[in-house]
Amino acid sequence: MTGPRRGPGTRxxxxxxxxxxxxxxxxxxxxxxxxxxxxxxxxxxxDVYGRDDNPTWRGLEAAIGELEGxxxxxxxxxxxxxxxxxxxxxxxxxxxxxxxxxxxxxxxxARDHLDRRGVPARxxxxxxxxxxxALADVSLLWIETPSNPRLDVVDIEVVARAAHDHGALxxxxxxxxxxxxxSPLHLGADLVVASGSKHLSGHSDLIxxxxxxxxxxxxxxxxxxxxxxxxxPGPFEAWLAHRSIATLEVRLARQCANAAAMAELLxxxxxxxxxxxxxxxxxxxHGVACRQMQIFGSLVGFxxxxxxxxxxxxxxxxxxxxxxxxGGAHTTAERRARWGxxxxxEGWVRLSxxxxxxxxLVSDLTHALDAARR
Ligand SMILES: *Cc1c(COP(=O)(O)O)cnc(C)c1O
Numbered sequence: 001m002t003g004p005r006r007g008p009g010t011r012x013x014x015x016x017x018x019x020x021x022x023x024x025x026x027x028x029x030x031x032x033x034x035x036x037x038x039x040x041x042x043x044x045x046x047d048v049y050g051r052d053d054n055p056t057w058r059g060l061e062a063a064i065g066e067l068e069g070x071x072x073x074x075x076x077x078x079x080x081x082x083x084x085x086x087x088x089x090x091x092x093x094x095x096x097x098x099x100x101x102x103x104x105x106x107x108x109x110a111r112d113h114l115d116r117r118g119v120p121a122r123x124x125x126x127x128x129x130x131x132x133x134a135l136a137d138v139s140l141l142w143i144e145t146p147s148n149p150r151l152d153v154v155d156i157e158v159v160a161r162a163a164h165d166h167g168a169l170x171x172x173x174x175x176x177x178x179x180x181x182x183s184p185l186h187l188g189a190d191l192v193v194a195s196g197s198k199h200l201s202g203h204s205d206l207i208x209x210x211x212x213x214x215x216x217x218x219x220x221x222x223x224x225x226x227x228x229x230x231x232x233p234g235p236f237e238a239w240l241a242h243r244s245i246a247t248l249e250v251r252l253a254r255q256c257a258n259a260a261a262m263a264e265l266l267x268x269x270x271x272x273x274x275x276x277x278x279x280x281x282x283x284x285x286h287g288v289a290c291r292q293m294q295i296f297g298s299l300v301g302f303x304x305x306x307x308x309x310x311x312x313x314x315x316x317x318x319x320x321x322x323x324x325x326x327g328g329a330h331t332t333a334e335r336r337a338r339w340g341x342x343x344x345x346e347g348w349v350r351l352s353x354x355x356x357x358x359x360x361l362v363s364d365l366t367h368a369l370d371a372a373r374r
Contacts, residue, residue, distance in 0.1 A: 008180045008294070009249040016063025016242060030056045030239035052227050056235040060242040061210075064200075067179035067245070068192050068212035071219035073226060074238055078175060078195025078209035080231040082106050083113075085171055085193055085211055086140075088225045089218070092118040094139035100125050101152070102144035102173065104341035126152040131159050135166040142193075144173040145182075146285060149301050149336045149350045151276040153285035156292055160188025175199075176326075180249055181295045185214050198327030199298065201241040202251050208233055208241050251329065251355055255298035258331065258361055259353035265362055266302045269369055271309070274345075276301035298354075299326055301336075304347035309372055310335045313349065317368035319356055326352030331361055 006014075017027060031054055036047045046053050057074050064072035075081040086109055090096050096114065098107050100123035110121035124134045126147040131154060135141060141163040145154050156172060163170040172184035175194045184192050194200070196208035213219040226232060256279070263277035278289035279296030289296060304310040314322050314333060323332040324339075331354035337346050353361070 011067060012180065012249040013246045015066050015245050016059050016061070018059075027239075027243060028055070028059070030235040032235055051230055051232055054232075054235055054238070056238045056242070057233065060238045063242055063245050064179065064210050064212060068174070068185055069183055070185045070192065070212035070214050071216045072210050072212045073219050073222045074196070074233050075209040075211070075226065075231055076233040076237070077207045078103075078193070078197060079105050079109070081193050081195075081209035081211045082173075083109050084222050084225045084229075084231065085191060086110065086114060086142075087117075088222060089140060089169060089171075089191075090114060090117075090119045091139040094137055095120045095122050096140045096142065097122045097124050097131065097134050097138050097168075098142045099123070099144050099147060101150055101343070102126065102142075102147050103175075104339070106142065106144075106173070126150070126154055128154050128158060132162040135162055135168060138163075138166055138168045140169045140171060142171045142173070144176070146176045146278055146289070146297060146299070148176055149299070149342060149344060149348070151176075151278055151283075151285060151297075151299060151301055153278055153288045153293070155288050156182075156184050156187040156189060164188070176297055176299060177293060177295075178248065178252060178297075179212075180252060181297060182293045185212060187292060190214055191218065196241050198325065199252060199255075200248065200327075201237075201244045202248065202328055203240075203244060204323075204325070204328035204330065206237045206240055208237050252295060252298070254355040255327075255353045256295045258356070258358050259298045259300050259351075260296070261358050261362055262351060262353060262365055263300045263302075265365055266300065271305060271369070271373060272302050273305070273347075274301075274303040298352055300351040300353065301344075302349055302351065303345050304349060304372070307335065307337070307346040310347045310349050312374070313368050313372035316371035317364055319361055319364040320351065320368065326350070328352070328354060330354045331356055 034050045061072040169190040171191045172189040174192045192212040266275045278285040333351045
């Protein structure tokens with residue numbers, strides 16, 4: 001886009017949209033194709049076969065590329081995107097650094113598929129000193145900020161410099177922040193990886209993922225991986241995600257306001273021993289979050305006295321529905337320790353603020369907390 005840099009709402013509405021043309025739809029519908037018509041020589045034709053490319057992917061990639069400020073490649077899930085980066089861009093004989101406290105499946109890919117390729121994983125907590133101290137010989141540093149579910153935040157500019165001093169690529173999982181909440185590529189990261197199944201699509205109805213690379217050649221390398229391995233998104237999912245980006249900014253604004261209101265409420269409750277929300281002024285993440293994030297996000301973590309107390313709270317809530325994942329229009333919550341893969345207290349609840357009216361959510365939360373006290 002030319003001209004002055006526009007606001008996030010405007011950028012979201014226009015992202016990846018074709019120029020207005022009479023009698024054309026605002027966003028062309030999904031293209032469903034396995035083979036495309038093709039006669040004679042292949043030459044430099046792009047739409048040849050559905051595993052190679054698709055106009056609907058290109059539209060979504062243009063949108064994400066604009067918002068992230070890089071070259072986007074879409075994948076059928078966040079994990080397909082993560083796996084492409086880990087397997088294609090790590091180097092045999094050199095370790096990778098991954099978060100010990102981030103999305104569990106990322107370290108499971110390393111455990112099951114990188115180690116036997118001669119790429120050891122160093123698992124490090126989401127903490128600046130620990131990360132910077134673990135970079136000797138590393139080819140790839142992966143951070144998740146804010147981290148899931150603890151919501152720790154690290155300074156992307158600082159770790160990007162440290163990674164580059166060691167000749168390592170910096171990958172940032174931008175799922176929690178979203179491209180409107182944080183711009184890792186502008187802060188020095190080489191690649192962004194994210195799940196599109198959360199805020200980006202935002203309606204709890206599809207699975208998708210993407211990589212955004214600062215360097216076009218690296219995006220091309222990942223595109224080649226996608227074509228070869230067949231880890232391709234469905235055109236309909238890609239189209240639904242693109243359609244949903246138009247409302248990303250308004251959804252996020254309401255979600256963040258709701259998260260802030262619920263975090264404030266939780267911080268005043270005697271039975272809640274810990275509240276994590278980067279927007280709370282006394283949160284350990286607040287300082288760095290203010291510097292590098294445009295919004296504080298929709299996720300709140302809090303700790304109730306024990307497992308049973310947390311279960312009673314979840315059962316009593318009506319608007320806060322029980323589900324894993326986050327970022328959708330509905331407010332959801334889960335007791336995170338139920339998965340066993342994350343080292344958090346038994347009473348840790350991860351709350352994802354939706355777009356309901358703030359007053360209704362505050363009432364529902366108050367009612368559920370009161371009822372759970374017994
Ligand atoms: C959900 C999630 C992923 C994985 O995304 P899928 O679309 O479920 O494959 C990766 N990282 C984070 C931080 C996530 O929340």
